[in-house]
Amino acid sequence: MQTTRPTSPAIVADDLHVRLGQRNVLRGVSLALAPGERMAIVGPNGAGKTTLLRALAGLLRPRRGRVALRGSQSPEDPDARGGLGFLGHRPPLYPHLTARENLAFAARLQGVTEGAERIQGALVTVGLAADANRLVRHFSRGMQQRLGLALALLADPDVVLLDEPDASLDSAGVDDLPRMLDALAPRAAVLFSTHDERVAHALGARIARLEAGRLTDDPRKTPNLTPPTVPTQVRPRPPSFGRAVWAMIAKDTRVEWRAREQVPTLLMFTLLAAVVFDMAFIAALGSEVAAVAVGVLWISVLLAATLAGTRLFATEYERGTLDGLLVAPVDPSGIYLAKFTLLALETAFVGVAQLVFLSLLLNVSLFQASTIGAVVLAAAAISAILALQSSLVVSARAREMLMPLLAIPPAVPVLLAGVGISLGALEVTPAGQQGAWFGLLAVVTVVFLALGTVLYPHAARS
Amino acid sequence: MSQVRTSELARPGWLGALRHPGTAALYALLLLSMGLALFMAFIFAPAERVQAEVYRLLFVHVPSAWLAFAAFGVVAVGSVMYLVRGKSRWDRLALASAEIGVLFTTLTLVTGSVWGRSVWGVWWQWDPRLTTTLIMWFIYVSYLALRAYIDDPNARQRMASVLGIVGVVSVPIVWFSVEWWRSLHPTPSVTSPGGGMPREMLTTLMVSVAAFTVFYVVLLRQRMQLELAATELGSLRERLHERNEESA
Numbered sequence: 001m002q003t004t005r006p007t008s009p010a011i012v013a014d015d016l017h018v019r020l021g022q023r024n025v026l027r028g029v030s031l032a033l034a035p036g037e038r039m040a041i042v043g044p045n046g047a048g049k050t051t052l053l054r055a056l057a058g059l060l061r062p063r064r065g066r067v068a069l070r071g072s073q074s075p076e077d078p079d080a081r082g083g084l085g086f087l088g089h090r091p092p093l094y095p096h097l098t099a100r101e102n103l104a105f106a107a108r109l110q111g112v113t114e115g116a117e118r119i120q121g122a123l124v125t126v127g128l129a130a131d132a133n134r135l136v137r138h139f140s141r142g143m144q145q146r147l148g149l150a151l152a153l154l155a156d157p158d159v160v161l162l163d164e165p166d167a168s169l170d171s172a173g174v175d176d177l178p179r180m181l182d183a184l185a186p187r188a189a190v191l192f193s194t195h196d197e198r199v200a201h202a203l204g205a206r207i208a209r210l211e212a213g214r215l216t217d218d219p220r221k222t223p224n225l226t227p228p229t230v231p232t233q234v235r236p237r238p239p240s241f242g243r244a245v246w247a248m249i250a251k252d253t254r255v256e257w258r259a260r261e262q263v264p265t266l267l268m269f270t271l272l273a274a275v276v277f278d279m280a281f282i283a284a285l286g287s288e289v290a291a292v293a294v295g296v297l298w299i300s301v302l303l304a305a306t307l308a309g310t311r312l313f314a315t316e317y318e319r320g321t322l323d324g325l326l327v328a329p330v331d332p333s334g335i336y337l338a339k340f341t342l343l344a345l346e347t348a349f350v351g352v353a354q355l356v357f358l359s360l361l362l363n364v365s366l367f368q369a370s371t372i373g374a375v376v377l378a379a380a381a382i383s384a385i386l387a388l389q390s391s392l393v394v395s396a397r398a399r400e401m402l403m404p405l406l407a408i409p410p411a412v413p414v415l416l417a418g419v420g421i422s423l424g425a426l427e428v429t430p431a432g433q434q435g436a437w438f439g440l441l442a443v444v445t446v447v448f449l450a451l452g453t454v455l456y457p458h459a460a461r462s
Numbered sequence: 463m464s465q466v467r468t469s470e471l472a473r474p475g476w477l478g479a480l481r482h483p484g485t486a487a488l489y490a491l492l493l494l495s496m497g498l499a500l501f502m503a504f505i506f507a508p509a510e511r512v513q514a515e516v517y518r519l520l521f522v523h524v525p526s527a528w529l530a531f532a533a534f535g536v537v538a539v540g541s542v543m544y545l546v547r548g549k550s551r552w553d554r555l556a557l558a559s560a561e562i563g564v565l566f567t568t569l570t571l572v573t574g575s576v577w578g579r580s581v582w583g584v585w586w587q588w589d590p591r592l593t594t595t596l597i598m599w600f601i602y603v604s605y606l607a608l609r610a611y612i613d614d615p616n617a618r619q620r621m622a623s624v625l626g627i628v629g630v631v632s633v634p635i636v637w638f639s640v641e642w643w644r645s646l647h648p649t650p651s652v653t654s655p656g657g658g659m660p661r662e663m664l665t666t667l668m669v670s671v672a673a674f675t676v677f678y679v680v681l682l683r684q685r686m687q688l689e690l691a692a693t694e695l696g697s698l699r700e701r702l703h704e705r706n707e708e709s710a
Contacts, residue, residue, distance in 0.1 A: 021615060396621075
């Protein structure tokens with residue numbers, strides 16, 4: 001379906017100031033691009049090209065100034081990101097998914113209908129049709145860059161931001177760039193950074209020079225308001241919140257199934273914890289075996305969850321895929337909820353496995369309905385806390401050291417409730433208070449889920 | 463070079479800050495109120511019937527606990543305002559208040575422990591009030607640790623603000639712990655009707671609370687100014703660096 005619309009600028013930056021650390025990286029950048037226009041930002045290393053593109057994509061909050069997409073929409077508005085194609089300096093790819101699966105995940109987040117058709121077309125255009133079903137971890141850097149381009153252009157965006165799209169491409173790939181853009185985003189306003197002015201000329205882009213955070217030429221940066229109306233395709237409607245969260249959970253589960261990075265390690269960790277704690281408390285095992293078993297169960301579940309929680313956002317951050325999630329037309333709180341669900345599933349699985357280990361090792365009947373229920377609910381409570389704390393330490397130094405300090409104190413009520421329920425089930429203490437302990441677990445879960453849903457979007461755009 | 467706002471602490475002379483009439487008045491009020499609180503705590507208030515003299519720790523323990531709660535409340539307010547408004551002064555308020563809150567909580571725990579040794583015969587009891595206070599202390603120590611481990615100021619301020627809001631959940635838990643669980647800790651004798659505290663003791667306690675409040679305000683103001691001075695110093699260094707780059 002084709003429609004037309006007036007030529008209000010597709011991208012506007014107005015007096016943009018961005019500060020990173022103590023450094024003013026952008027110092028009053030103003031520019032505007034008309035729909036369909038292409039502009040290349042050239043400049044030396046450290047000039048602020050990447051920062052400018054990230055600020056335009058809404059990944060950085062400017063200290064001063066304004067960004068508007070499609071006339072008036074802020075990039076912080078999920079709807080505005082529906083027609084945004086973004087490729088940072090690292091393609092946001094999941095190494096344990098195939099090229100096709102990476103594209104399919106992006107299509108689901110972008111709400112692309114006819115995804116399979118569009119994905120096949122994109123793969124053919126970027127020259128990866130023959131490698132569509134290979135895992136991305138086996139791709140060369142150049143192939144990853146091609147796939148990154150396909151991801152950015154998959155939803156027929158009308159605003160495209162590319163950070164050095166020619167990086168890592170062979171000469172044939174660089175020559176192919178104009179054809180890829182023409183085929184996949186023919187109507188888009190494209191702003192890209194490059195060190196090679198020949199690329200800018202090949203793409204028919206006007207050139208703006210950025211030096212020390214300022215544009216040195218074309219100071220008012222009025223857009224070339226080319227044709228009075230620009231044909232464009234109706235953008236795909238962003239997916240519903242629930243669908244987006246489900247897509248992220250399914251992606252994380254598939255990645256874990258392939259990579260087997262978390263669950264097997266956590267299982268071994270909890271088994272090891274069971275053994276060493278039992279050995280440490282061996283003197284007490286005569287009379288107090290049930291109490292020791294319960295203590296070991298809950299401490300090891302908490303430590304295992306903390307271990308997994310540390311990696312929860314860090315993996316996405318290190319791969320550059322967190323940027324991919326944040327530029328998708330999805331409310332960022334959906335990312336928090338998806339991570340919470342993944343961690344809760346892992347923690348519950350490991351906790352139930354630990355019930356079996358300890359029942360066997362200590363000959364205590366821990367495998368009871370109330371204790372299993374407590375493990376599952378406690379997994380949710382701990383994960384609601386840890387998913388938020390994990391997002392806070394994502395860019396911190398010594399993240400692994402910091403995470404337990406942040407995560408364990410607020411999780412103490414969960415530990416107490418878990419111990420209370422388990423001891424009641426073993427009749428070490430009267431079982432009458434179990435309802436109150438379950439209530440406490442439910443309250444902690446609800447409070448932290450609410451806090452995480454509201455606060456994560458604030459943490460995400462740092 | 464444009465004018466840079468210079469913080470009060472950056473003025474020359476170690477007593478430079480006192481040249482500001484408001485600051486001088488605040489310091490005078492602090493000396494006066496603390497002097498009065500000490501006099502009343504040690505001389506005016508009578509000895510307690512059962513505990514004799516050791517109960518006088520109450521006049522430090524209770525005000526520092528209350529001010530710690532207030533300080534953590536201010537952390538939450540500063541954090542919310544920073545996330546809403548994005549102005550660094552709100553973050554400076556949260557940081558300063560968190561540091562003072564941790565200091566006052568430490569004082570609460572130490573005085574409580576010394577009192578416990580005398581009255582209960584042990585330095586520590588796994589009592590709900592004591593345990594929840596210790597957990598609250600850990601939460602705000604982790605708030606300060608998080609700030610220390612994030613280098614980028616923007617990220618540091620936003621992440622800390624989120625934690626500053628989450629952390630305040632611990633305050634009502636500590637406050638109500640003596641009512642929600644069986645506790646050895648004395649129940650509120652000031653806020654509950656008919657708490658039974660003699661008038662002299664109650665008056666002394668209120669004066670101590672007032673003195674600690676002034677102490678809190680003085681510390682808060684100084685710490686915020688110190689942070690502002692540190693930020694200004696960083697900006698000046700960066701501008702010097704930029705100027706050197708431009709001249710090179």
